[in-house]
Amino acid sequence: MLFYMNEFLEAVSFALDFIEMDISGVSSNHGKRTAYISLRIGEAMGLTFEELHDIVALGILHDNGAVAKELVYELDKENNYSIKIAESTIAHCTIGERNIRIYPFITDVTNIIKYHHEKYDGTGYFNLKGDEIPIMAQIISMADQIEINFDLVNNDFLMRKKIYEFVKNNEKIIFSPELVRGFERVAMHTSFWIDVKDNFISAALKNIEPKCSKELSFKEIRTITQVLSKIIDSKSEYTQRHSKELSEKVEVMAKYYNYTEEEKFKLMIAADLHDLGKLAISNNILDNPGKLNEEEFALIKEHTYYTRVALEQISGFNDITEWASNHHEKLDGSGYPFGKKSEQLDFNSRLMGCLDIYQALTEKRPYREPLAHSEAMAILNDMCKNGLIDKNICKDIDYVFNNLDFI
Ligand SMILES: [Fe+2]
Ligand SMILES: [Fe+2]
Ligand SMILES: [Fe+2]
Ligand SMILES: [Fe+2]
Incomplete structure (x- = not known):
């Protein structure tokens, strides 16, 4: 049958949301927002259709390691689990990288999830610097940083200004100059800021994500759905x-x-x-x-x-x-x-x-x-x-x- 990868990704996104619901009571849309912002910046930086398709999947999945039971258990011992705290562990990068190995990406995305917390000046978890950090990892990192540091659900004129300053002030520290230019091209549009609000993010992402389908047998589809089994x-x-x-x-x-x-x-x-x-x-x-x-x-x-x-x-x-x-x-x-x-x-x-x-x-x-x-x-x-x-x-x-x- 014709299998739409985007729809499968939507099911995966639900699965990740369910875990968040259990752990923290609500799902934060963190994955979807990171995917949306990454896609928009990726477009502005001239990524190919295939890369854009993959960056959406990576955005949704980037913190999948944060809900692994070993990490949740570790953080829960001190009673302080949240996605944000999990973000501050190297483990969520390495576990996340390991979990998505079987996902059928179109391009080579090795180590993108592993390196999604690297910084331009080399002070990230693995001390990669500048161009050593794969471009997709740089983009996801920027989307992630904006998402974590600001309450985008309620963004207004003042917050948007603060986000501009945050990005600009971190040029050559966290972000490369090209990435900062990419963000500026995206953030100038009013639609961008409305799309990232809770009421609109799912529909906005669905509207603009690059669609990809494949003719597959159910035997082949089962190898893909194993990604979901892995998360379970x-x-x-x-x-x-x-x-x-x-x-x-x-x-x-x-x-x-x-x-x-x-x-x-x-x-x-x-x-x-x-x-x-x-x-x-x-x-x-x-x-x-x-x-x-x-x-x-x-x-x-x-x-x-x-x-x-x-x-x-x-x-x-x-x-x-x-x-x-x-x-x-x-x-x-x-x-x-x-x-x-x-x-x-x-x-x-x-x-x-x-x-x-x-x-x-x-x-x-x-x-x-x-x-x-x-x-x-x-x-x-x-x-x-x-x-x-x-x-x-x-x-x-x-x-x-x-x-x-x-x-
Ligand atoms: Fe993360
Ligand atoms: Fe994240
Ligand atoms: Fe049951
Ligand atoms: Fe059962």
Whole structure:
């Protein structure tokens, strides 16, 4: 199918926003604003279409290392985590560089994220100077510095003047003279300052970003969506293992049902990403060994809504979105987040729902050992009797995972 990289990037941006929502309560649009400003300065400096396309992706992803669990945990020990504080660590540059290696950029962007805090005078984290700093890293650094140091959401005439002064005063200190000229050409336009406000930034970025699409098979698309899986993994090991093993089980069932390669990979992508929305839920709740209280359960119930919103961004992902985000709906309408009924749940949505429960029961939890196949099936069969899940699918699951050697 025709796969639009920009739409995928939008889904990635949602995923990063979810983590920020969990950590600090709100998403700051820091990535989007940095991407927008970088793109505008890049245009003014004559970057190619391909470079401009990549700089948007890099802008969105530039601080992806700041939400890695090792860093969040480290900073959280002192109870002072925020993206701004994470910006002051070298680790967010190196982890960020490592995480995006599999992203299919068009140009060579090696070390751009690693060097996005370098300064013209050589006083950055890695002491690169002037032209030693790759041009895209210089541009992202400028966008980032403006974003971090000023509350662009509320920019007015006075703040705009202060930003001009900040940029000018740091010529040959943080920024190269060419970069300062580039910024001046962009910042002279009123539209620039309105675009970066919260109400407009998403639409503004969407309107001007260079679009790129590729004809890809779902097998190839799955290698790209692994970027999202990587971000999910970097937050919680538990979700990582759970999704990986669910995908393996989905693959086994797809073989049993003689699915086409295309349908199999679509279903596996859905399984990889089904708990994407858990990025917005605190690890304190996800890893809670005890029974959840009402308030915590109400929060957990939000996760499939977020999965849906992120995946809906991608054209051609309609089936995948349904199969991934219906996995907690029940046939009698008692599930969440929509309370869908049996007639709204297609076969693969039901299959994903049953397998997700089977997977959860047969994996180790902090508070219990994995259940054996027969114990898990007893619980699933009870749910069938109560009209919650599909009994024919449960019969198939019972048969297949009891007789794995037929494959
Ligand atoms: Fe940063
Ligand atoms: Fe940043
Ligand atoms: Fe779930
Ligand atoms: Fe799950």
